[in-house]
Amino acid sequence: MPRNRNVLPLPYLGHYDEEALHRRKCQRNSATNRHLKELAGRAEIEKRVTFHLSRNAAARKLYQNVGDIYKVSRFLGHSNVDQTQDYVDGFVDESRDEDFVASMS
Secondary structure, rough: OOOOOOOOOOOOOOOOOHHHOOOOHHHHHHHHHHHHHHHHHHOOOOOOOOOHHHHHHOOOOHHHHOOOOOHHHHHHHOHHHHHHHHHHHOOOOOHHHHHHHHHHH
16 A cells, blocks of 8 residues: 555545545545534634644744754654645744633633
């Protein structure tokens, strides 16, 4: 079985259809976002919380702790380290990390 390039827990589909795989990932992201919205409501968080935001924040935190962009890239399942760098660069300003944490409390 080839290395799974997808971070979401999708079963290996053999020779899979890229379009079908994309639709399935979108459906799972939507379901996750619905659950996150419900959890944010229960926690009385007024900010919008999404799978994408949490993934970006996790990537940034992992990079802060590990300090190796290549390890973070492998963890996220990115095929190109430039994609990972975009995630990390989205949090260049450390105050944004504090804003993220503050929005969660």
